[in-house]
Amino acid sequence: MSIKQSILIAGSTLLREKGVSALTQPQIAQAAGIKQSHLTYYFPKRANLLLAIAEFTLHGLMDNIAAQLQANPRGKTLADGLARLLIDGLPPRVLLGLIVAADSDPDIRKPLRKLIRHVRLSIRHLLERAGIAADDEAALLFHATIVGLAVMHQARLNRESAAEVRSGLDRLIRTLMPKPAPRRRP
Amino acid sequence: MSIKQSILIAGSTLLREKGVSALTQPQIAQAAGIKQSHLTYYFPKRANLLLAIAEFTLHGLMDNIAAQLQANPRGKTLADGLARLLIDGLPPRVLLGLIVAADSDPDIRKPLRKLIRHVRLSIRHLLERAGIAADDEAALLFHATIVGLAVMHQARLNRESAAEVRSGLDRLIRTLMPKPAPRRRP
DNA sequence: GGCAAAATTGGTAGCCTTACCAAACCAAAC
DNA sequence: GTTTGGTTTGGTAAGGCTACCAATTTTGCC
Structure with missing residues (x-):
């Protein structure tokens, strides 16, 4: 393993x-x-x-998601996989770290924008694969919601906040999934 | 003005x-x-x-929202008011500041949880007032989405991100508002 | 083997932060 | 008017971080 790699691993673990x-x-x-x-x-x-x-971390995450989706590309699994990712804490912490750093070093902002664009794109692919039709706005809202869930969990880090991530994701995806057998209340 | 107040004002401005x-x-x-x-x-x-x-800031925000809602309690205004709040940057930065601080000082986490609970409650009231029926989960998703929009805007701070806040909020509220005259596509 | 480039180390300058303390100061109460 | 309690100041100890540099070691190559 190269030194650079071990640095990046140590950094993201930390x-x-x-x-x-x-x-x-x-x-x-x-x-x-x-x-x-x-x-x-x-x-x-x-x-x-x-x-x-940040790049190293996100790169790893994308692979992670892709693999999970590969395994079983439908709703329930999507929610589970995302939940694990968000509760894990690495992705929101990467984002927070960059935001804080950008406040004192504006040069960071440009690559940061690119990074977010990249994530957004990945989310669109993700949704497509899960059979969810998503225009730009829908992808934006999906993105924002999972970011928010993750950030609010990071802030609290207790069982309740983790449960919120799961139930939030569940509901979010449920409302977006094309219903296979629409059943109406009496 | 008391010294304490001037400290709090200086802090939140900074x-x-x-x-x-x-x-x-x-x-x-x-x-x-x-x-x-x-x-x-x-x-x-x-x-x-x-x-x-944080408390001082959020206290002010709540009053702010309440006043805006008082003025005109329906959808469009809700979106506008919230957008201004989120783009302003203070609320997400308060949250980020507390998260970062909590990482090195876990004692902060308890009051932080309380704070978030409080905001959630305010959001429920807000939604009620705007004529949007919201159970716990809906409030959670609404909360998460606006947090996510605000955080992603903070990360980028450009015109595009500000526009996303507005269009995201618009769409979010539109999908939740009870439709006054439902019109279907041909 | 010997050379040049890359990698690695120890050390440190400079800055900034938080937290504390002793002394000076003020204002109100008695 | 003096005492007492809260306020304000100047100063500083201790520690942490980034960035740099000169010196040494390792590595790859001829």
Whole structure:
């Protein structure tokens, strides 16, 4: 495994488990088993490191989703897979980390926009595959909703918030899925 | 105006305009026109200050929403008012600030949960007033969606993201509003 | 083997943060 | 007018972070 990879892995693990404030050069370096000064050799500025970690992380997530969808491309599985992803905490923390960083380093914002666009696109593919017709606006709302669910869970991190992620996703997908056998109340 | 108030105002202004990373004791103190050491006299720990700012901010927001709703309690206005709130940036930044802080100081999480519960409740009232029937799950989804829209806008801060907030809110509310004259496609 | 480039290390300058403390100050109560 | 309690100030200790650099080691190549 290359050093760069081990840095990225250490970084995203740290991010997942301890949040953005733990994502410092000393801690990442220690977790990756290298010296801090060596870390700056690979990533001279903190922003470089952050973006690399974000890209690396999201790349992994996309693969993850794709694989899950491959396994069983219909509704229930979609909700389950997404729920696991959102509760895991890595994706929202990546986003939060970038937002916070962008506040003090505006250069980050451009790649961040690109990243979000990319996620949006992936979501559209996801929905298509799940048999949900989604125009731009529908994809936007879906995206926003899962981001919101994830962020609110991150804020609370208890059983209730996790349950909300699941029930929220369930309901969200249920309302969007084409009904196979519409049954009406009496 | 009491010193405490001026501190809270300075803090929330700073938060709105420069983001969480600018929310430090020196900067707040300067903005409030007092010495940093004096700031710690009122708020011995950073967490105290953060929570106070969050409460103060959200309190103001609720009043804001309530007033807007008072003025004109139906759909279009609801969307407009919310959009202004979300684009303004203060609410999502308060949330982000608390999440980041909670990562290094878990004591913050309990009041943070309470805060979110409170917002949820306000949203239910809001929806009721706007003539939208909302069970728990619907309120949850509404809440999640607006949080997601706001956060994704904060991440990008450009015209496109602002437009997304507006169109997202529009569509969200449109799908929830009871249709006055349902018209079907041919 | 020897050379050049890349990788790695130890060390440190400079900055910023939070939290604390002792002293000065003010204002109201007695 | 003095005492007492709350306010305000200046100063600072301790710690953490980023970024840089000079020196050493390793690696790949001729």
